[in-house]
Amino acid sequence: MIAKDKKHLTLMQKRKRAILLSLAAIVLLAVTLFFVMRYVGKSTPVVDVDGTTYYLRNRYGTYVLYDAEGEEVYREKQFGYYVTEAGTLIELDAETGEYEFIVLDTEDSETVGIHTRLLIFPTAEEENIMSIEVHNGEGSFVFGRRNVATGEYDADFPFVIEEAPFAPYDQELFAQLYTDAGYTISTEKIQDPIKDGDGDFTEYGLVPEVRLDDEGNPYDYEPAYYILTTTDGVRHKLLIGDRLVTGGGYYVQYVKLAGDMEKPRDAVYVLSAEIARSLLVPVETFATAKIVEGVTNENYALPENFIISEQDPSDPTKMKETVAFTAIPLSERKGTRFESEPYRFIGGEVSGYEPHVNNISAALQTLISPSFVGVTHVAPTAEELIACKLAVPKTGPNGEQSCELQARYSISFIVDVTDDESGETVSTLQSVLISEKNENGNYYAYSMVYEYNRSTKHIGDVYVIYDTVVEIYPHGMPFVERDTEYWINRNLITSAMAFAESIKIKTSDYEATFLLDNDNEKAKEDPSNAELICIYGTDSEGNELRTMPLYTVVDTAGIHWQITERAIRIFDANGKEGSIREGSSYYAENKLGYRVKVLSGYISGDDGSKIYVSADYITVKAADGSETRYVRFATDLFRLYYQTLLNSTIEGSYAMTPEEESALLADEQKKLATLTVTFTDGTQREICFYQKTSRKSYITINGQGGFYVLPDRVNKIVSDAQRFFALEIIEPNAKH
Secondary structure, three states, X not given: OHHHHHHHHHHHHHHHHHHHHHHHHHHHHHHHHHHHHXXXXXXXXXXXXXXXXXXXXXXXXXEEEEOOOOOEOOEOOOOOOEEOXXXXXXXXXXXXXXXXXXXXXXXXXXXXXXXXXXXXOOOOOHHHEEEEEEEEOOEEEEEEEEOOOOOOEOOOOOEEEOOOOOOOEOHHHHHHHHHHHHOOEEOEEOOOOOOXXXXXXXXXXXXXXXXXXXXXXXXXXXXXXXXXXXXOOOEEEEEEEEEOOOOOEEEEEEEEEEOOEEEEOOOOEEEEHHHHHOOOOOHHHOEOOOOOOOOOOOOOOOOEEEEXXXXXXXXXXXXXXXXXXXEOOHHHHOOXXXXXXXXXXXOOOOOOOOEOHHHHHHHHHHHHOOOEEEEEEEOOOHHHHHHOOOEEEEEOOOOOEEEEEOOOEEEEEEEEEEOOOOOOEEEEEEEEEEOOOOOOOOEEEEEEEEEEEOOXXXXXXXXXXXXXXXXXXXXXXXXXXXOHHHHEOOEOOOOOHHHEEEEEEEOOOOEEEEEEEOOOHHHHHOOOOHHHOEEEEEEOOOOEEEEOOOEEEEEOOOOEEEEOOXXXXXXXXXXXXXXOOOOOEEEEEOOOOOEEEEEOOEEXXXXXXXXXXXOOEEEEEOOOOOEEEEEOOHHHHHHHHHHHHHOOEOOEEXXXXXXXXXXXXXXXXXXXXXXEEEEOOOOEEEEEEEEOOOOOEEEEEOOEEEEEEOHHHHXXXXXHHHHHHOOOOOOXXXXX
């Protein structure tokens, strides 16, 4: 039985092997048939001018040109022509299989037929172009492969605008330029072109002459031209004349260059009207508007020494700071009152105020990509900079005329950027000049970027200079005209209560002081938790209030009592919570309207004291007869008072001359109140209020003025302090 099974299995294995071999043969046959169908099927030989045979075959319903090895012939990108080894261009209709040679034109041998188009000079692909020099009615420019560091041509380097090598440009538009310049496929060659008496092609706009404009005024006309230089050093020049009356193209003439010699070809061609988009436009069409370098969504919010300045009206040669601030790293703000405030003013008229984080962030975000009109000038001349009001005329020692950069506004800041080539981090000082608004209501801008040494504070070499004047819509750079009010936080106090150490309010007839105790261990662990703060308040009317967010006592039986603003809990020596004896406690409503637990009797402390717990107070009678009373809910009440301070805001700017301000600040009769807040980090914020008008109270913060608040708000800050001591409800949002 075993032997029979074994024999049976052996036959099965043989059958499987035979099946697998058959399948393999079928697959091999299919591959062979596929190859035959693809490469050996019906084909049409195509013989090139050098005798090489190529094969036209239908592949999946589409005609394709192959070489003798069965590889598809290279196709150039722009027009889809096949390019043979001899450089011949073949145009193939992929649906019908019809084809024609696109004959390369040479001076000595041309093939012209009804349907044949000429290449005015051999095709030049992008990788084979060293430079393109363009001269037209809009100016002149050169795109070349330059080593920016050495200034030398180098085929291994990318193209730059030679007049402004750091200026960014539109890659798609540049692709149009090198395609139009390198693929000179004429739509027509003029048969027997007309010549003037001097034998020139004046009829086609290919010769300089005096012409009349639309108003009949004479002007000097020059045909446009470009020179394309290949990486092999071959130079091609093409004159571009008038546009056809039909608008279907431009007349052009080839000029052979050999050293300093120029020899125009005795022929006129027509190039597509598409060349107007690349070869007849100013260089500004290609340039991309940009004013900052390396500033991205990752680092835009972290500038150092960000300064916006405006020309001093009394002396335009001097700049006056509008605002100056710097970013503080989160690592330095963590756990401080500035954790959510990443910026600090660094001098100027608003140094005593807190920055408006949202407005600053919006301004910095705008710098990445303002709303550009476009590039106005590439490599601007002195006259162009002056015309754009980005510079003023300057006369040199020998009478030579130039200009000095000077604009209505300026922006400067320090930021770390990543170098594109090395990948290293580079510290830069970036400077942007911005003009006053032009006749269109827009701004002009010109920027420079320098290397910056943070250690020595030294401004180094130019890192990048785009050397472009860009035009910006007014909504694309709105913050340059903002006054100081835009940049400040309108709240008089911005820090959380947990970071305040003391608060003092003083008027001519009243004074109140609040000491905030943040030294208990729980407050240190959670400094933002205002419920962990103990408050001791006194005022000039003899009031004194103490508050404890948590009062603990051990009674004579060893029971631990914990009394908070609203609850009473007990624990045994092991920390197990127990229940208060029935009848010894009940619920009552305190002055704030909260339902709280109180004791009907008192707690006998293990130190001989007696502790009475009512809805509003915790009263401690010591064994020696002294008595201390804590306002049980004063932390909640004081938190409402602090909210009054947080809700007190600046209403607007109030401009005064230095003399007027000095006189006001020196008049004690005008001083309404002084609010002084000392913070746990040792810093202090002193806010002084002065009566200026019946509706405006001028303020200074740490000595810096320029703004006002409503007199009613000053009165509320004082009256709410009095309400605290009277244990009255405080409504922070109320007007009075």
